[in-house]
Amino acid sequence: MSHDISSDINTKAGFVAVVGRPNAGKSTLLNWLAGEKLAMVSKKAQATRKRMNIIVMYENAQIIFVDTPGIHEKERLLNRFMLHEVYKAVGDCDLILFLAPAKDRLDHYRKFLEINTKKRPHIVVLSKTDEVSDEYLLKKINEYKTYQDRFLALVPVSVAKNRGKEELLKQIVKHLPSSAWLYDPELLTTSSIRDIYKEMIRESIFDNVSDEIPYETDVVIEKIDELPGLDKIEATIVTEKKSQKLILVGKGGTTIKRIGRDARIKMEQFSDKKIFLDLFVSVKSGWSKNKKTLGEMGYHFD
Template identity: 80%
Template sequence: MSPDISSNCPTKAGFVAVVGRPNAGKSTLLNWLVGEKLAMVSKKAQATRKRMNIIVMHENAQIIFVDTPGIHEKERLLNQFMLSEAIKAIGDCDLVLFLAPANDRLDHYKKFLELNAGRRPHIVVLTKIDELSNEALLSKIAQYQAFQDRFEALIPVSVTKGIGKDQLLDEIVKDLPCSPWLYDSELMTTTNIREIYKEMIRESIFDNLSDEIPYETDVIIEKIDERPGLDRVQATIVAEKKSQKMILVGKGGSTIKRIGRDARLKMEQFSGKKIYLELFVSVKSGWSKNKKMLSELGYDFD
């Protein structure tokens, strides 16, 4: 149950969109803040395709973070959907976190300012600060201070070194509205198990294959049979071309077995259950450029 808020703002709750360029570390940051591996993480850019809500409780506040695809522009229809997901998240939230890797120039931040156009208050989160010397970090902070009238705060963080977590959460809470909690305090995400398992299989494809193949694949969870201590999952990897199917399967099924083993371990770690995973591969030519096929895969355009 949500706490009583009859007194002077005893609880806060709100949505916080997490945005930035592709591969800025959004999912890594959120997994660190929630203390659980929920969001898909890949060293390859543009791995996240849909919004995902991740819930963090901090003091008297419930922070609903919205993980988003990286802000980028490409002609492919799937990429247009991804950009629209980020823009919608900005419009729907109470606060925005703009993630700025410390080594980046300010070009991405300037583009974000144009995109946001003052619609929502935002905090600049300077990430990967452990990759800079103290002198270089101070120089970078000084560059952002030129825009201090545009942001609520600038918080340097390092997931690797565990720096800045409480400071960031404290700053976020300041900007959240007074509200009862919107979800059960034990809940870590509003995303259902089907979507989480799908993302774990997608992450395993990114981890085990290079070049364009991961970007031209998707995953359909065909069936989940949930039992005490065991989930039986059937899933299909969708590829664009027959040649990609051959690579995904691999010689003697070696690649698909490796992807399946990797995904199964991720799913077991998350669920605390044994996982029996069956993976298949099918070809849907041009799916990432076809609105009807994208809709069938769960990418709904308004």
């Protein structure tokens, strides 16, 4: 009789890609599951630009979630990079969470099924269930059930109402491969402090300026001096146009001060250190349409 080696391992571990349309609630879901604010979140769509691993320990399992940008089709090179990030995450994972707000029509799900060409196993997560009635939710669940031969499980959740967490984690663990843990169980993310601080500044930009500016802006962390109890950070906000720079700075520097203060508060909460943040704004026309400048911002096609 053959001996199944996996039965000797009593731990589980694996990569779980979290995908869905922009604004579906992916990053919010992961912060909630981790119990820590790690990924940037915004009311505005297309907030996440790059994959981010968020590690959650549950029972005997190490779940390495991969937050991804929302699935959308825009021609600009930065947007193509974002879609490339989704494909990478889907191609490299053990399991996918497809996340859709309960209100959504199933078009996004059908689109996802097309993208999942390698037919990786997936769980459907219905998010923001607090936005619909029980009756509506039941109707929606039945619509998804017409596809039940395609998914492993369907789990409704609401972060706002703190509902569905245990059920979701149990379903994920059930479908993870047996494996030794892949990272130190204390680790929350594989992102560098540089990337986390960058996202905190980007989140503050999304919160404080409107129209196209958040989409035509990015952040470069120039320098971090890590001292005992204090991080000194220099960062540049890069934008496309002079007029956008003027808005980002604001009258008498009020807007840039607000962005800086909001970001500093997030950084201090995260690192438990005092933060000195020096923010500059520079204009680099065409940065989001050029492979080289995208690379300089940390967006490498690989």
